Amino acid sequence: MTNKLVTLTTTALLALSLMACGEKNQTDVANDDTNKVQSRFVTIATGGASGPYNIIASTLAEIYSNQLGTNSKTQTTGASVENLNLLNQKKVEMAFVMSDVVNDALQGTGNFPNKIDNVAQVAALYPNYVQIVTSKQSGIKTISDLKGKRIATGAQNSGVELNARTLLAGFGISYDDIRVDYLGYAEAADALKAGSLDAAFLTSGLPNSALMELQQGFDLQIVEIPAEGLRQLAENSPYFNAMDIPANTYGNPEPIPTAAIKNALVVRQDLSENDVYLLTKTLFENLDRLQTSHQAAKDISLQEAQQGLVAPLHSGAKKYYDEVNNKQ
Numbered sequence: 001m002t003n004k005l006v007t008l009t010t011t012a013l014l015a016l017s018l019m020a021c022g023e024k025n026q027t028d029v030a031n032d033d034t035n036k037v038q039s040r041f042v043t044i045a046t047g048g049a050s051g052p053y054n055i056i057a058s059t060l061a062e063i064y065s066n067q068l069g070t071n072s073k074t075q076t077t078g079a080s081v082e083n084l085n086l087l088n089q090k091k092v093e094m095a096f097v098m099s100d101v102v103n104d105a106l107q108g109t110g111n112f113p114n115k116i117d118n119v120a121q122v123a124a125l126y127p128n129y130v131q132i133v134t135s136k137q138s139g140i141k142t143i144s145d146l147k148g149k150r151i152a153t154g155a156q157n158s159g160v161e162l163n164a165r166t167l168l169a170g171f172g173i174s175y176d177d178i179r180v181d182y183l184g185y186a187e188a189a190d191a192l193k194a195g196s197l198d199a200a201f202l203t204s205g206l207p208n209s210a211l212m213e214l215q216q217g218f219d220l221q222i223v224e225i226p227a228e229g230l231r232q233l234a235e236n237s238p239y240f241n242a243m244d245i246p247a248n249t250y251g252n253p254e255p256i257p258t259a260a261i262k263n264a265l266v267v268r269q270d271l272s273e274n275d276v277y278l279l280t281k282t283l284f285e286n287l288d289r290l291q292t293s294h295q296a297a298k299d300i301s302l303q304e305a306q307q308g309l310v311a312p313l314h315s316g317a318k319k320y321y322d323e324v325n326n327k328q
Contacts, residue, residue, distance in 0.1 A: 037064075037275050042072040045086050045095035047079035048155070048184045052205040052296040053096040053263075059293040063286045068278060078184075080159030081111045087268050088116045094279070098128055098159035098203070099262045100166070100239045102310045111157050118269045120314035122280050124307055125263040126205050126299035129245055130163060132223035132258075133192065133211060134199040142224045143171050150179040152188035152200035163261060164201040167225065167240075170233035185210035193218055203261070205296020207249055215250055222250060225258045239310070262308045269314065276316025284320075 042064050047053035057074045064072035075092060077083055080101035086092045101111075108115035134140045140149065146168065154160025161182065165175065183191060188200035189210040202208050214220055227242040234240045239262070244255035265283075267276055283290070284305075290297045306313065306321060313321075 034274060035278070037068045037070050037278055038272055039093055039275055040071055042068075042070045042094060042279070043092040044072070044074050045077050045083035045092040046074050047077060047083075047096065047158070048186065049076050050186050050209050051079075052208070052294045053079065055209075055294045056290055056297050057096055059290055060283065060286075063282060063289060064279070067282055067286075078155045078158050081157040081162065084112075084116055084119060084266075087266065088118050090118070090268065090270075092268075093271060094122075094265065094267045096125070097264050097266055098163070099124075099264050099308065099310045100163055100237065101159045102264050102266065103239060104162070106311060110162060119266050119311050120269040120276075120317075121309050121311040122265040122267055122276065122314060122317045123283070123300070123305040124309055125265055126296050127241070127243060127260040127262050128159075128203050129206055129243065130167065130225060130259040130261075131202045131204070131206075131208060131211060131245065132199055132225070133188075133202060133214070134221050134223055135192070136219040136221045138198055138221070140199055140221075140223055142226060143167065143229075144173070145223070146199055147173050147177050149198035150181065150196070152181045152183040152191060152197050154182065154188075154201055154203070155184045156182040158184075159261075160201055160203040163203055163240075163259070166237055167233070167259060170237070171225075171229055189214040199223060205263070205294065205299070206245065207295060211250055220250055222252060222256045222258070224256055227257050230259050239308075264310060266311055267314055269312075271314070271316070273314075273316040273319060276314045277319045278316075280317045280320040284324075 044057045044061055046057045054074060054076060061072040061074050064070050080097040083095035083097050084105045087095055104110035105112045105116040153164040185202050188202060191197040192200055193214060202211060222245060230240060230242045241260045243260040245258055247253060247255050284302050287300060
């Protein structure tokens with residue numbers, strides 16, 4: 001009888017112990033925040049509504065909402081300069097920007113009277129191609145032919161306008177030598193079609209949807225930026241690369257030499273390491289979806305994400321890249 005009682009008591013205690021362990025493990029899982037984003041909101045600053053930034057970021061925001069449970073959305077803006085100011089003011093958490101603008105923001109030059117410190121990079125993205133568009137009847141063949149013309153240089157203080165100004169100056173043309181209109185992609189395309197512009201700068205990934213639409217019923221021609229002149233300019237502005245717009249992008253039979261600048265995905269430096277780790281991880285684990293949203297995203301790759309960084313890499317992004325590298 002005594003032995004039976006001892007056995008029953010031992011069994012009961014063991015059962016209680018196992019139940020307690022199970023409850024403890026469930027509590028540990030419930031309290032494990034490593035797979036949760038602390039930020040309830042992840043707003044991504046983009047650019048014009050028809051540009052690749054906005055198209056790709058809209059897909060990314062949807063992915064974040066579905067997979068991380070955040071209230072994610074995009075904010076249409078005047079692009080890079082405004083986006084970095086919004087980051088600095090803590091009005092957005094993430095932004096698509098151009099590398100040359102990030103460079104100016106970190107140094108406190110150009111459109112930034114003061115240095116912006118609350119910015120860290122998640123990844124180097126796809127290249128932005130400088131697409132200077134005109135009509136075949138204009139007689140404009142190269143960037144040097146723009147002198148004396150009426151030109152749209154992008155929204156004022158945008159990344160497009162910044163690199164347009166820099167490129168023109170590199171080829172001996174100041175704003176005093178041209179008539180400037182500050183127009184975004186869609187507005188510039190409409191103005192070209194209406195005949196109120198001679199040429200326009202549209203700097204984006206390929207293809208640009210505004211140019212694809214303009215191509216219908218307009219004798220579109222892309223203006224060349226000679227590689228030799230660009231190499232001289234790159235001595236002081238190393239973020240410019242000589243690249244070609246591939247043949248047949250806009251009905252062009254041959255590749256067109258132009259300048260390209262890498263885009264950057266940046267976040268606020270003050271976001272937690274775990275949040276940025278999850279944002280980075282989720283981006284690359286869903287890269288196929290981003291690449292179906294816009295052709296430009298096909299040039300985003302995990303292998304090149306750390307090449308050509310202009311801002312400090314956020315520790316959360318570094319944690320993800322280190323983790324991937326250790327698995328290889």
